[in-house]
Amino acid sequence: MEIENIQNRREETIRKMKLMKLKKVRQSGYGVGDSIYFEAYSQEEITRDDAIAAQNKMDYSSIGYGFKGFKCEKLGERKYKATWSCWASCE
Secondary structure, eight states: OHHHHHHHHHHHHHHHHHHOEEEEEEEOOSSTTOEEEEEEEESSOOOHHHHHHHHHHTTOOHHHHOOEEEEEEEEETTEEEEEEEEESOOO
């Protein structure tokens, strides 16, 4: 049962990632203490887990680079924008 739940969540994340438009907005530097800022747009609400998966896909693992300041806002009917950041260095 638990394996089935994990598989269902994985499939849902993959489906939602296909709908999401993700971009790295800016980077404040390259050292410890500097940040990378992200924006994502989707027709469906973007969850914290969706944003973490998207950041990981861009090779900024949330385990090493962190994950902070997540916010998702509804812009209109079936339009959502999420913003968050991570550290620019994983050291």
